[in-house]
Amino acid sequence: MPDALFEYLLRLGDNTLVLGHRISEWCGKAPILEEDIALANTALDLMGQTQLWLGLAAEVESKGRSADDLAFLRDVWDFRNVLMVERPNGDFGHTIMRQFLFDAFHLPLLDGLQNSSDQRVAEIAEKSVKEASYHLERSADTVIALGDGTEESHRRMQSALDLLWPFSGEMFLTDAVDDALLVSGIAPDLSQIKPIWSKTVEKTLREATLTTPEDDFAHSGGKTGRQHTEDLGHMLAQMQWLQRAYPGASW
């Protein structure tokens, strides 16, 4: 698979791009100032990582496209993020639960990528892993505070968890791209990331007094590009309109 690395880098970069954009939507209107700042800073980290991943994707593709071209000029079907990160923010509890389920996956993934046989991948992972560990610390703490909080916050966190759970499985589904990169030593084995994720999630949800759903049905189609939800289209319409309306605009 000659394009496997390009596909894989899009998956990494699109996850951070789409989630980063989603949480930046809270900027200026989060429930309290500290959370507003924390989400904006997390978004900034994710955008920085996006520049690195999509920058490398563009370099690997070598068709003269830049990270900005990939972010702003691709259409929905060319995106490779998991469906969970494109979901609309919902309430604050839903945003934090989604962040936690992603962070608990992102940290061990980046940790594994630090040992990538591709040095460029290893270097980006080495930079990003430090940021991801802060993200997970905060989102896990917040899940616990809200889950084990008031009756209202508990109820909202449980309903967020129930809604998001069927979207969490896609992070661990593998296909020919994952297999190819695993064989070449570029990417870690997702089946080894899964137990680390499960352990973090179980421990945190227990402390948060939340009930882990038992159904393991997983929505899929985002990371392979087979089918995104209509929400991604709405998000891209907002994110990309300027580059679409004024091609090549820069400042």
Added chain:
Amino acid sequence: MISIVDLGIIRGVAWQGDTLEVTVTPTYSGCPATSIINLDIETALRSHGVEKIAIKRALSPAWTTDWLSEKGRARLEEYGIAPPNPAGGPQRCPQCRATNLEKVSQFGSTPCKAHWRCLECLEPFDYFKCI
């Protein structure tokens, strides 16, 4: 208040023929100051008469707060920002030096800082996170 050399993000300065190559590493990957810092480096070098300048980005080894110089740490504290501490939190209040402190938020005014409060003088302050 603190130079980028004391911050530890300048990883190398060397002549490559007639071009001065400056290697810079970002503190955080999304640090919005990165492009301004690069621009300032170029402006400063030009004002010293250097004409051919190449600014290189190095990601690895990733920047760590261990690279902050002693002088840099002291300057941060003078300015009211608690310097990074391997124990995971500020050593003392940059205002009154008290050690009775609490964390307000993992994130402060920028990605590299956390938001803390002194329980003696009650002043909030930024803590430069240890990474």
